[in-house]
Amino acid sequence: MKEKLVLVGNGMAGVRTLEELLKLDPERYEITVFGAEPWPNYNRIMLSPVLAGEKTVDDIILNDRAWYEENGIALHTGDAVVRIDRAGRKVLTGQGEEVPYDRLLLATGSNPFIIPVPGHDKKGVIGFRDIADVETMLEAAKKYEKAVVIGGGLLGLEAANGLMKNGMDVTVVHLMDILMERQLDAPAANLLKASLEAQGMKFLMETQTSEILGDGRAQGVKFADGSEIEADLVVMAVGIRPNIGLAQAAGIHCERGIVVNDTMQTYDPRIYAVGECVQHRGQTYGLVAPLFEQAKVAANHLAQIGIARYEGSVTSTKLKVTGIDLFSAGEFNEQEGDETLVLQDPGMGSYKKLVVRDNRIKGAVLYGDTIDGTWYFQLLRDGTDISAFRNTILFGQHDLGDAGHGDETRVAALPDDAEICGCNGVCKGEIVDAIVTKGLFTLDDVKAHTKAASSCGSCTGLVESILASTVGEGYDATPSKKPLCGCTEYSHDEIIAGIKEHELKTMDAVRGFFEWKNPDGCAACRPALNYYLLANWPGEYHDDPQSRFINERAHGNIQKDGTYSVVPRLFGGLCTPEQLRAIADVADKYQVPEMKVTGGQRIDLFGVRKEDLPLMWKDLSEAGFVSGHAYGKALRTVKTCAGKNWCRFGTQDSTGLGVRLEELTWGSWMPHKFKLAVSGCPRNCAEATIKDFGVVCVDSGYELHIGGNGGIKVRVTDLLCKVGTEEAVLEYCGAFIQKYREEAHYLERTAPWVERVGFDYVKQAIVDDEAQRKALYERFKYSQQFAQIDPWKAVAEGKDQHEFQPIEITAA
């Protein structure tokens, strides 16, 4: 018999938990849901647009009744649970229902705080919390003229804006001297106040309410200084209180909220709680993104997987008032010792402030131009060292989209038919439509449903911005701790550390140790684990071809028609007439339809049938070639310029050094592709400063550059150091590669890796710490013993024939 799960509270946090649970283990529970409101689960954060007339109630329903039916969930709306009988393990409702439970999930949300001034219980005095409140306000707007909103916070201003849109004359009463003081500093709040005033909103600042006046129905508000104003409707939006009455009455430990541990469990082990009713590590949350993180964790434990932990959230806020862009996150009011970066342009109505401590963003307030909010927020949560780009950080992330798009990346202003994802041809309108109609909250959801940002990933920032601007604070930003893939809760770093520390040497050992959800893993984690094991246990771990992407399994690049391309290695880009003749002979023999010179100074033969690959490699191998690894997450090419043997400007033997570097490094598997270049002088004809490792020769030696990229996002290298001999170049290069191989995440190029860990960290390890450099270099050379076995020759000699030979049958 199935266990029984009862959810009290049919809101966003509770139902999200059910959704996560159904994904993990749809069969475990018989589920019953109680909601006090008469609606199925709706998007509470979209109440403001409903009030403002920009959306209807139907638009904001997240799970309609059919969803509950399809998932076999018994839904009771309009019936509140009034008592929990913990000893008898059942809940009792106002309408007299009794439902037993094995596990109970409390998601009772919060209540608006109604200031207990005289008259607070008069008709026409309401909070702003649910659809019923919205309906009351809309009704009032039809009959009456004057509204007072008490509370100049996020919710109060959204309510005031909505009432104003419905034609009411609205005054906002605020106790403090600045609006939204929990999200804004004084300059931003003043800009906000000015633009709301320009729209017709009135404000009474530093004003304390003392009484609601009126005869039965509210007719006015009286203040502590004795003054009064008229009001037909009074909206109290001064805060929310976690709704803990039910839990408290049942004897479950509560403080400000229902106290839970990192697994979202209350003091009663059968009872879990999520959402606004919860107090976790002393914090309560009123925004939706943290609630979703909690939902994920609770679902994980309800499914008895038992590995997820909630460790608290940093939140960001966006005001949903049309025409006003405002963003805030973290500790935006500086404390002693903090530094403040400010960019203010009163003419453009924009204000940006970042609070920085130890070169890390601690808080941000943006007004007017909020497009970079998601970027600053990501930097904040990742604790990224911003010293490398601090001088331009206030100007924003101009390379959000493809390189060179510049201001085109201001998504909010883009028309619906603007193409966002150039790989898959997805326009802004399609993305917005999918987010709204399918109720998407995460980047991964948007990627799965629209394919935007799912190929090269260069538009990820744009898609995140669209998501953020479409759903406001509901945007469930990628958590700072990102699991390796959907099979696990653990991050790349945790898994890399675990492989080393616990000497995990097979894929099954890793998946067992980290409690993988799928025994086989998936197409995302299998190649990653295969790489991590290969990099950590050279000579011990046996490569698993079935965990490699086809290009690496077949040692060639698969093309759109299912044929392959073949690139023989030309060390340093040098070649001889014999080599060119051999390549030409092979191309003739196998009727290669097209050849081209690659960007890395090699020759590519396109359109080769898979079954011809071993034969072709045999011929190439006999002519002295090895695989060029143009298909792999591996050392690709060393590009060189002519150098001092020929060039009148050349200062060193760049080609000779390029050949030596390629001989040292070829065959090495990497987290991602890896490119080198050697230029013979600072004219840099080999374009060494956009390579993963680049050498620029100068008269007195060799400048070593790292972390460049000429692809999706162009990044110029950082100058690592200058050395005097070719031997030193080889040592520094090998050490840098090994550091990258051991520590970067799979599929992370050196450019984002260097930015993530910080250039100084890499420099310290490679340049300042001689012992570490030498040890890294030794480990690299050791692993190369096992890597420099030509895969083409191995296949030509009979390895893995099943991969290349089809089975031919003729139908009888």
Added chain:
Amino acid sequence: MNNWIEIAALEDIPRLGSRVVKTDTMNVAVFRTRDDQVFALKDECPHKQGPLSQGIVSGTTVTCPLHNWKIDLDSGCATGPDEGCTNAFRTKVENGKVYLSI
């Protein structure tokens, strides 16, 4: 109608891998799972006809190498939210031999 054709020994197909079977009219991808179940699909992804035989197999799905669509080996249909199906064929394993019915 069951036209069983013997195509290979089970060992000839790598675990969590596949072999391509060429017939007169099309290519068929024959997959073997970790627990030695065998499935056969027309070797064309419903999305852009990518060769599914070249994908990574996990559980009873294969991920197309071209654009990462995940296809269910049993039904030949894409797993959500993608939509589309390729032909699935019957297979059986007897005495270590794999048979295919097209």
